[in-house]
Amino acid sequence: MDQFKDWIIENPTIYSIAKFALIVTFLILLIQFLRRFLKNNITNTTARYKSQKTVEFIGYVLLVILSFSYFTGNIKDLTLAIGLFSAGIAFTLQELILSIVGSIYIYVVNVYKPGDRIEINGIKGDVIDVDSMYTTMMEIGQWVSSDNYSGRIVKLSNAFVFKGPIYNYSQDFPFIWDEFNLPIKYGSDIELAKSLVIEIASKALTEHTVSSKAQWKEVVNKY
Known part of the structure; x- marks a missing residue:
């Protein structure tokens, strides 16, 4: 034990880096554990996805703050370091910052979500x-x-x-509009053609799950 203490005194930098690595490893493992716990205990898919992303985001933010505070030593130095760091990356990493802010915006405003x-x-x-x-x-x-x-x-x-x-195409309205062209030659009975299309479409809606133009054409040809 005394030899270990002497080694720490003689190699403070190595000890500090090793200690920091252990703390980071523990925090990352904790994030993964919480994500797995939420995955196994939340049945709602949307709620499970959002809770996992929230835990991941908060965990990495805490990891960044911990990194600054660990190497700067106090809150005053931490504030100064964050200010200098922010000023440095604001110009060089504009796209990166905008992407991170964009992810927060997508999540908070619910611009879109998986499945949309x-x-x-x-x-x-x-x-x-x-x-x-x-x-x-x-x-x-x-x-x-x-x-x-x-x-x-x-x-x-x-x-x-x-x-x-x-x-x-998915938010607030559960349907996606689509169309297909139905050529009708000159001189045809338009009203008859219209009634036939409505009749075929009505049968298709009751007898088929139609999800593409190709399927629509198959149904039209069938009738």
């Missing part, structure tokens, strides 16, 4: 995940006809929520 179909920065798809930096989407459209998945996973910076419009 959105269009942002010209990219349309279903939201898979929203983390502190990126929104992950399953892309639809592009070279694929109709609203089918293209097979690509797209990661967009959360900063885009401040740079342009966001189209949410």
Whole structure:
């Protein structure tokens, strides 16, 4: 024990770094434990997702504050260090800061959530995940006809929520409007064609779950 104390006195820097590493490891393990606990004990998918993201965000904020306070030594120095640090990164890491603020904005204002179909920065798809930096989407459209998945996973910076419009196809209205072209030659009976389309659509709604143009065309051909 005395030898260990002597070693600490002789190597204060190494001891300080090792102690800090243990504290950080403990805090990260605690965050993961809380996330797993919430995952196993909250049945509602939306509430479980939001609670896990909240724990993760608070945990990493505490980790940053702990890092500053540990190496600066007191609150006064901590305030000064945070001020200098903020001034330094505000210019060099503008996009990063905007992405983090964007994630908070998305969460607080409920701009969109996992499961929503959105269009942002010209990219349309279903939201898979929203983390502190990126929104992950399953892309639809592009070279694929109709609203089918293209097979690509797209990661967009959360900063885009401040740079342009966001189209949410799922929020507040559970339906997505779509259309298909039905060619009718000149001289046709328009009223008859209209009644036939309404009849076919009514049958389709009662007998089929229609989710794409291709399925609509199959139903029309069937009848």
